[in-house]
Amino acid sequence: MKALAISGSAKKGGNTSFMLKTVLEGLEKDGIQTELIELADEEVKSCTACYNCFKNKNNKCIIKDDNINLYIQKMIEADIIILGSPVYLVDITPKLIAFMERCGMVSIANKYLLKRKIGAGIVVRYRRAGAIHGLDSINHFFLVEQMIVVGSNYLNIGIGRGSEATNLADSEVDEEGIKTMIDLAHNISWLVKEKYQ
Numbered sequence: 298m299k300a301l302a303i304s305g306s307a308k309k310g311g312n313t314s315f316m317l318k319t320v321l322e323g324l325e326k327d328g329i330q331t332e333l334i335e336l337a338d339e340e341v342k343s344c345t346a347c348y349n350c351f352k353n354k355n356n357k358c359i360i361k362d363d364n365i366n367l368y369i370q371k372m373i374e375a376d377i378i379i380l381g382s383p384v385y386l387v388d389i390t391p392k393l394i395a396f397m398e399r400c401g402m403v404s405i406a407n408k409y410l411l412k413r414k415i416g417a418g419i420v421v422r423y424r425r426a427g428a429i430h431g432l433d434s435i436n437h438f439f440l441v442e443q444m445i446v447v448g449s450n451y452l453n454i455g456i457g458r459g460s461e462a463t464n465l466a467d468s469e470v471d472e473e474g475i476k477t478m479i480d481l482a483h484n485i486s487w488l489v490k491e492k493y494q
């Protein structure tokens with residue numbers, strides 16, 4: 298059983314990464330293998346609408362100069378996919394959107410590679426707006442891919458200032474957000490047991 302988490306934050310080790318790690322630690326306690334990929338230092342190209350994935354049907358995107366094909370393979374091998382993003386101007390980051398476009402189209406072109414995998418989104422915000430909208434964007438991806446979406450005791454949203462000054466994850470003090478992530482892990486573990494045992 299494997300969980301793959303992807304952070305679309307521009308910052309490595311920031312608030313998004315902290316909240317994703319909180320979920321992954323919960324899953325590890327229940328015996329689930331985990332991996333976190335932070336896209337911060339990588340370029341992720343947008344879909345070019347070439348539709349070669351529908352022509353080739355080889356589980357791959359034709360764009361080869363980034364890591365998307367590696368990540369598609371990792372998603373195929375994972376049972377649980379967790380996507381995380383900070384809110385950037387009232388939505389998720391362009392990097393995570395590009396990631397979802399490319400992986401999502403390849404999945405659909407190949408008879409829904411992600412179908413019935415477990416999916417959970419998390420979003421981290423600082424100001425008043427954008428978190429619910431961002432979480433909806435991630436959940437819409439899961440729904441279009443025919444995945445099974447898991448929730449928590451409240452929406453999977455953390456709060457962090459962005460740590461411009463310290464470069465540390467200040468969401469570490471967001472107790473409600475942390476509890477939400479821990480309960481999300483419990484719910485994913487429960488579903489895994491129901492689904493596979």
Ligand SMILES: Cc1cc2nc3c(=O)[nH]c(=O)nc-3n(C[C@H](O)[C@H](O)[C@H](O)COP(=O)(O)O)c2cc1C
Nearest residue numbers: 306311312313383384386387422423424457458459
């Ligand atoms: C370009 C940019 C735009 C942002 N826009 C918003 C916003 O619209 N709403 C909000 O609540 N926070 C916004 N933020 C703040 C981040 O979402 C917040 O600081 C988050 O905790 C950063 O997560 P990170 O540490 O993973 O980068 C913005 C931050 C940046 C860099």
